[in-house]
Amino acid sequence: MPITATILDVALERPDQPAIVGAEARLSYAQLVDDSRTMFASASSLHAEQTDPPTPAPETHGIPITAVSLTSAFETSRIIAGLAGFRAVSATIDPRWPLEHQVGVITTTGIGVVISDSTDLAEALAAAGWTGTVITAADFHARETAIDPADTAPPSVRESSEPFLMLFSSGTTSNPKAFIKTRRQYRDNVAVSSAHLEPLPGVGTLAPGPVSYSLTLYAVIESLATGGSVHVADDFDPFTMGPRIATEAITRVVAVPAVVKALAEAARRTPDHFRGLDLVVTGGANLPASIRSALADVLPDTRLISYYGAAEIGFIGDSRDGDGTWISIYDTIGVEVRDDAGIRLPDGEIGTVWIRAAACSDGYVTGTTDAQLRLPDGWATVGDQGRIDNGLLQLAGRAGDIAITGGHKVSLPEVERAFEEFDRGDPQTGRDRLGEVCAIALPDDGLGSIVALVIEPGSAEPGSEGGPLNSGAPDKAALLAHARAELAPQFVPRRFYLLDRLPRTVGGKIRRSETVDVVMSGKAQRL
Structure with a gap:
């Protein structure tokens, strides 16, 4: 050695x-x-x-x-x-x-x-x-x-x-x-x-x-x-x-x-x-x-x-x-x-x-x-x-990071990377409106699964004035428009959710499978 x-x-x-x-x-x-x-x-x-x-x-x-x-x-x-x-x-x-x-x-x-x-x-x-x-x-x-x-x-x-x-x-x-x-x-x-x-x-x-x-x-x-x-x-x-x-x-x-x-x-x-x-x-x-x-x-x-x-x-x-x-x-x-x-x-x-x-x-x-x-x-x-x-x-991630939707293989990390270029700035406050994101696959009877994006609020999440959870988050239309411009059609998320805090390991890595569980339990807010 x-x-x-x-x-x-x-x-x-x-x-x-x-x-x-x-x-x-x-x-x-x-x-x-x-x-x-x-x-x-x-x-x-x-x-x-x-x-x-x-x-x-x-x-x-x-x-x-x-x-x-x-x-x-x-x-x-x-x-x-x-x-x-x-x-x-x-x-x-x-x-x-x-x-x-x-x-x-x-x-x-x-x-x-x-x-x-x-x-x-x-x-x-x-x-x-x-x-x-x-x-x-x-x-x-x-x-x-x-x-x-x-x-x-x-x-x-x-x-x-x-x-x-x-x-x-x-x-x-x-x-x-x-x-x-x-x-x-x-x-x-x-x-x-x-x-x-x-x-x-x-x-x-x-x-x-x-x-x-x-x-x-x-x-x-x-x-x-x-x-x-x-x-x-x-x-x-x-x-x-x-x-x-x-x-x-x-x-x-x-x-x-x-x-x-x-x-x-x-x-x-x-x-x-x-x-x-x-x-x-x-x-x-x-x-x-x-x-x-x-x-x-x-x-x-x-x-x-x-x-x-x-x-x-x-x-x-x-x-x-x-x-x-x-x-x-x-x-x-x-x-x-x-x-x-x-x-x-x-x-x-x-x-x-x-x-x-x-x-x-x-x-x-x-x-x-x-x-x-x-x-x-x-x-x-x-x-x-x-x-x-x-x-x-x-x-393209681990085995659990691949979604099969309508017969297509979709890399969920690739979906997440597309939002690196999303315009996160709020021109009025200068605050970040979008924190970390996690793409997940949700079960669907017709397609087998669909892609959804779970968003952690940025610095404009509820603050001292007690605003609603999504007060600083971008709207669904802006997210969808960005996804359609950056991704192939099968990669575009069909649903968007807001979650106070994404599940993580003690080292700070996002747990995708646990994020799915949170969404399926109804604890995330759908946009």
């Missing part, structure tokens, strides 16, 4: 170079190496002290699992990076997940130690009969401090086949599924991102947000694996991030699209803080064109790369202009679009996207799902739908 080899090399050659930097704490490479010795000793002793330790999932090959469930991005990064040089499997669990799901993941996968400040989680695990150990971040740090470094072993480069991290799917369409990454698989992933996304030696990368997000976690790993400095933050605060970017000479940002949007807004207010940014990297395909244009308007010299990948599989390709609809596939990655029978489809037809990548995990962890990730021949899918044309890949 290159992360440990590089950490050791940089600690020897440039010991004072920042490795992990938080808002109020930092570790140099030399300090990270020293810190990791007592950290692993502390975690190892916690596992060893258990009289009836949980049995780790078979995919870990018997290596105990240490999980971190903290809101502190710095502390989470410190622990994950520190344990990387030892025989350990680490996991990050989002403390914002529903409590029952946290308990289910921990007990099902055989996690043995959980570093968490949540008393509710500790009590729920005890009630579930879990035999592992929960320890607070402060108590864990106290144990580290009490250990004599002379009694510890140094970190070392581990065997490439050894399990390294337990990760979880995003949970956009279902509860997150667990999977293992070996050190070789992460090494292969670093090779791809290094070739295309520029985590260069010595570069300062800002990766704001929970480290339980695979995008943030990977930014931490790739920065250390390539000899860079990773700057973390619990969230993106526009009032503090600008000064940090300027003061710390950060030139690269890795963040989710919502943070990129907030960054562009912050740069518009104080552009001097952000002029040193060379590159912004964001995950998720089909980046809204409005985000790219907003960043380009205020920071014209800052490049923006929107990559497509899946945590289970790795990096697949990226887009560097427009709305990210068409993705250039990386030269080391194989991509095919197949029908439900597994037959490869001709160019232009929508089907399931299959990927062949060296970084792909072997499969999901036993007990967390019955879904199959990877076939024996190495091809894998997470259920994304798309089409290939002229060697480029266009995504």
